[in-house]
Amino acid sequence: MTLVVGIMEGCLYREEAARARAKAAVGPAFSAAAGLAPATAAVAAAAAAAAAANGDVNAERAALHETLVLEFCLTLLHSGVKRGALAGRSPELMAHLDPALPLLVRSLRSRQAGCVSLALRTLAHIVPLPLPSLRVAAPAAGTALNALLKKVPNIRHPIAQECFRLLAALLRDCEAYQPTTAQVQYLLRWAFEDLGEAGAQPTAFALLRALLSRRVVVPEVYDVMDRVQQIMVRSQSAPVRNACGVALLQFLLDFPLGPQRLKQHVGFLLANLEYEYESGRLQVLDMLAQVVAKFPVEVLQAHADVLLMPLIVRLVSDTSAKARAATGDLLRALLSRLEASQLGKVVSYCRAWLERGAGVGGAGVGGGGGGGGAQDAALRRAAVQTLGFVAEVEGSKFGRRFSDLVNGVLRILQRQVARGVDGNEDQSASLPDDESADAEAACPGWQEAYYCLLLLEKVAAQASGALAWPIQGAATASSLVPELWESTVRLLLHRHMWVRKAAARLVGYGLATPRVCGGLMASQPGRAAQLAFSFYLQLECEGVDEATCLQAVKCLVNLSVHLHRDDSNEDQNGGHVSHEDQREKHEQQEQRKRAREDRGHGSHAAGSGDGAGKRARGAADAGNGNSNGKDSRRYEEAEEEGEDGTEEQGDGDEDAGKGEQAKGEEAEEEEEADAAVAAATDGDGADGSDEEDGEGPDEQRQTFTLSGLVRRMVRLADDVRAERTCQRMAALRWIAAAATALGAADIATYLPVLLRPLYRISDAAAASAGERHSGITATAAARGGQVPEDVRHLAEEVMAHLRGLVGSEVLLASYNAAREYVRGRRAERKRRTAMRTMIDPAAAAAARRRDNLRQTARRKQKMEVLKRERSAKQLRQTGRRRGGGRGKRVR
Template sequence: MSRLESMIVAVGNTLYSTNSHVLISGLKTVSGLVKCPLKSLQRSLPVYLRQVLDILKQVGATESEVAQTSLKTLSTILRDGPAIDVKEKDLTFLLELVTPDLEEPSRQNPVFAILRAIVARKFIVPEMYDIMDKVSEIMVTNQSPQVQELCRSVLLQFLLEYPQGKGRLRSQMTFLTKNLSYEYESGRKSVMELLGAVVSKFQAGLVREYADMLFIALVMVLANDDSTKCREIAAHLVKSLVLRLDDQKRTEMISYLHTWSSQHTQPALVRVSSQVYGLMIDSLQTNMSSFISSILADIRGSLEHSAKQFEDIDDDDSMDVDLEWQLPYHALVALAKLIKVFPEIVTQPDGIAWELVVNHLLFPHAWVRIASSRLLGTLFSSAPIQAPPTADVDVPLYPLSSAGMREVATKLCQQLKSEHLDDALSLQTVKNLFFIGRCYASLPFTADSTNDLVQEKEDLGDEEGNENVSSEQQNHPLPWMFSKLSYQTRSALIAKRNRSSAG
């Protein structure tokens, strides 16, 4: 390494050459030398810097190979060499020189290398703020992922390292949140990538100051963006954001959701409130304990509204009905997440509105059906196997009552008839029916009803299954349920044979 000391002056002399090939080779050699721990480098570095700047001034533009190599060498000097002072007028010249190249694909890399080096050294000139505004725009509008990444990298470092007046920072944050609705997906994704870094790296006080702005903007992405990827990123950012907030600010976020959940004239707001409840539960876990009652009340309101819209639908198996499925789906998912964190609420009398969950078992969307069926499965797994109480006994959990269990069994049987049944839903439906069957088996049998269990009429009456059971069987729910399922199985086999014969 010591042998390189003698090269410092010799290499420096090549920077005065008028031959472009010699000049380019000398510049590349300087880039290598400044990375070495040489004693004489500190003394020669200002000379290197001065001459590289003079070369750039002489060529007057950045298109040539000499200019591009000079920029690369200059960025290496600033980034990897010993600390060095740079005059303000030289920084101003340099920034004015490279600004036009920010949007030139063939010349962007050296420009961003220069900017990263300047930001790393914290050189402050007014032009630096102007060029960063330009970088912000390019981060959104440029379609190249590589360029967007370069912009985000230097912009984040600038936001973290440079003095940002309160007004300027607010302007920058407003620019970012405004562009969450940018025309092209790539631009929106780029903004959210930067916001993710901002949320994780900014001081807690700054995150809290801009929490409302960020939260509302991200929720609007969840509600309105037609890109699945953008919605996924926004959901992740919401979870990251609430983790950085204190209890007071989280309470404010919950108050927003509570207000939105009652705005049934704006279905997107109601839907997204349930979705964000679920995201906050995912993120905060047991720290959501103080909000349980509020969340349950809002979920109840959403499910009531959905159930009311569903009441007038006659065809229980139709999946072609134009109903808002995302509202009940996100409400049911949020409820499932709440139960996972706070399992004790499953059996609390004044907790979950189970009758509303039952109301959605035949909702005309597969995701809503499976969500409601799984919730019932959670309830059944928490309940003891015992005979359902008689009708005159008050049961706080509707699906465990005699009437509730009968309604659930009827709707589960109806689910099994659906042409849209998939493996996940069929498995959960069978599990739920198995629990109900075990509860029914706990009821006492009379001798007559036991004998009648195997007596089924061969004529196929109405599809409710009552045609296949005697009056004694109908008094006991287990024969009724088995008869109903048996009838459905026979009907399905007959239909399958008919289709095969027709084919």
């Protein structure tokens, strides 16, 4: 280090002498302009005169090349300071570095750009260190930096960028450097003139933050910050927006600002909440969130009125989901820092908005558009969302306010119920699951109902007593709470999926809360049946997700206990049913049975097109959730259609040479899968029950029993369609959970039915495994795809759980009964197929051709899946081999 310092000092001395000799002819004035001190200029001039007198031409020639030596020394010093032996803060290192500091400042006046750049970078690393001579060298460095900045053409020049870095380090880490007001004004006018250009942004923003930390109050600072906040909103570069946001926040927090100036900046941010591009709005929201989090409480509460209304409006008017979510987070944070009186004022505003056109009569039963127009609807939605944030902020204290708000919330829910969303609409259409305009057109006002349900969820979580069922003699929040729960129950089958999910979560809370469950079940006869039917339709609906299935299973398990209790009470009171009513019901069942038998023997002559149409209608009805008494007849017809051609196909194979045994087994397995799909897409006739024939949806909700729920869940567990795997696994989970909830004694009655899907799953898995061992690899793999691995593992877990619950003997007897039932159904299908072939050969041939085409398409689809899986596996193996090879070469 001593050698480097000595060489640098000699090189700088000779360079300054050469510069003085070159400028000696123009006098001291030009030397001062060249950056030399008067004393240095005089010494250099004397040395130049002596050298000229002695004729030392070799020394003058050598001085022209010593800049290379100086640059080499600066490179060594920069490398050592940055990451070498000089990187540290020990006293020994400081003693070595301190003599080099004045030389580095002198190097800033070098005529070589390389030397100047290295000196700037080295000084930027040395300035934060506690060097003794830094107090003396800092002002000289500042003067040299100003001189350099006046020489560079623009702020994008590399020397200008290095000057900015060193200036930022001096302003941030060196208290001895005190720039004059003129220097600061020059920097603010020149350095930040093109702040939006990409080349000048990182160092310029660092210098700006360093200047703001000094709190130099000059008019140019405010002008620069006006440009900064505009760039923060309008820039398309995320790093630039973030850097502007950091600088603006530092300015608002640390810089001395008057009330009017602060109001001006806050007003600019609020005005740009309506900026056309999402990125700018999100940056403004992030900036406001930082302001709300870090401003003093007194200042924030003084500006609360200015902040609240624009944010509440943006909750409903912003077209971006991200911006609305950020607005909600910001509004929640703002409300959490307000006083109770200010929160009461917000609640009073929201209550007034809820009352605007919120009457049921104003909306019209089934009418489109919200009562009072779209503006009133938007205000009600904003009010409900804001009340939800207030509930989160106040917690249990919000229960006192809820009694004044329950009337407006109830009106919004009742208006949605009055529009006919209680399961009476055509639910064969796909349910909306987004916030698009199409969803609003299909379900007018769904957002109001959805956010009302979210508000009730938050009230239940924060102040559960406000939603407790009224008890005679006990204090309650409102006498309208039962009507709230009734409206929530009727929204379980809303046309919009989000409303369904919110209503399901809220009803699930009510079922799990004793203060609500008792009153909810006793409020209406057959309430458990109604809820079970609604949750089953939610579970059966197309497009449900895992969360919806899980919530429906939880509620159905809870309701299974209530259904079992209702069935027990009905059995105990069964003697009150008159003999005439029993005889009339028996006669109706016999008539329906004879009608089905007549149709089963004579309705297949219509051909395959009619059968396909029936199956399509059955699938649509299943999607509607209309699993009423007609399901039994639809199931019989669809099952017969699914079995058409089984025996005829076998006869054709015998005529052609008997075929192969593997092909025959595959056809039988395919027909069994078709029958399972038919059972899944049709009604509850899978078990041959007719107890609910002739009942519409409304009557069926009242007569829904545990036996009917068991049959429907079994049918759902038998659904082998790939898109219904989520519902299938939910049904299996319900079997295990319901068995635990009911107990071993009560579940034993239903075990023969509950074990049927478990038997089919295990039988299919065992058959596919056996075929793999026997060598029929492709066929077994294709057929094994009917039972996914997760379904098979879950079925095994359910079986093990049932075995531990009821015992091995009871489970074995029920399992044998389920197996005999499934085998009997298969034999009955074959018998009916043969009978149908004899009665109507043409229809049987058409059905056989249709089944062959369907089986061929299914095989092609399965083989394509296998090919894709095989290709993906080969790619993974190839990638692992290549990765291993690279690893070996590296080692």
